[in-house]
Amino acid sequence: MWFTLDLVKSTTESTLSQRGGAVRHKTMAEVALERLREAIILGELTPGTPLRLEDLGRSLGMSISPIREAVRQLEALGLAEHVPHHGAKVTGLDVEELRELFSVRLALETLALRRGAELFDAVHEEAARGHLAAFDAARMRDDSRAAVRAHSGFHFALYAASRSGWLLRLIRPAWDSCERYRPVLLGSKGELQDRHEELDAEMLAACIAHDPDGAAAAFRAHLELATSIFSVELAGRSIFAF
Numbered sequence: 001m002w003f004t005l006d007l008v009k010s011t012t013e014s015t016l017s018q019r020g021g022a023v024r025h026k027t028m029a030e031v032a033l034e035r036l037r038e039a040i041i042l043g044e045l046t047p048g049t050p051l052r053l054e055d056l057g058r059s060l061g062m063s064i065s066p067i068r069e070a071v072r073q074l075e076a077l078g079l080a081e082h083v084p085h086h087g088a089k090v091t092g093l094d095v096e097e098l099r100e101l102f103s104v105r106l107a108l109e110t111l112a113l114r115r116g117a118e119l120f121d122a123v124h125e126e127a128a129r130g131h132l133a134a135f136d137a138a139r140m141r142d143d144s145r146a147a148v149r150a151h152s153g154f155h156f157a158l159y160a161a162s163r164s165g166w167l168l169r170l171i172r173p174a175w176d177s178c179e180r181y182r183p184v185l186l187g188s189k190g191e192l193q194d195r196h197e198e199l200d201a202e203m204l205a206a207c208i209a210h211d212p213d214g215a216a217a218a219f220r221a222h223l224e225l226a227t228s229i230f231s232v233e234l235a236g237r238s239i240f241a242f
Helices: 007-013 028-041 052-061 064-076 095-119 122-140 144-160 165-179 191-208 212-229
Strands: 016-019 022-025 082-083 089-090
Touching: 028 052, 028 082, 028 144, 028 165, 052 064, 064 089, 064 095, 064 191, 095 144, 095 191, 095 212, 122 144, 122 191, 144 165, 144 191, 191 212
Parallel strands: none
Antiparallel strands: 016 022, 082 089
């Protein structure tokens, strides 16, 4: 098969979640979605790759039913697209789409950060610091998968402080689509990567200080790093230039 999935770890260590103090097992479809999403983000499933249910089922050791549901969710997230008479395939990468995604993220995530900064407390700080520490450790050992997970956990720890379930649900699809462009930034070392970590720390510091303007400014600079990362594709223009 053209990619590998650490399914045993996913189904034993990561299938429990906390919701209102109650422990809930993830469904097989949720586990399949998590693993396929990461495979796309990390480039293990490349743009244009057919998502054949039978092949995916064999790789994951699952029946077709949860795989079919997971692929539907990938389509809803914009990570896969349905081709009539051929089934689903991994969505291609497009710079103009990336510009649009970043503009959507700027609006939604800035709103979440501003609200979160006003309501930020010690619980959110502890969660965010934990994810930042995990992110730094993953970068040190060149573990892109762990870095992507920790980076996502950090940002959503900040957004969760907004106490808005709707904002979190609206942010997720654009976030997941942008994740495919992110491993080069998160998994490697260099000046841009170091600046990325500095801006994460600035966002956290602004939230702790209950400074919505500071958090928003750090976040915009965070997104603008993409201009440097994709300088050739963007022809030297800002990621927000249309």
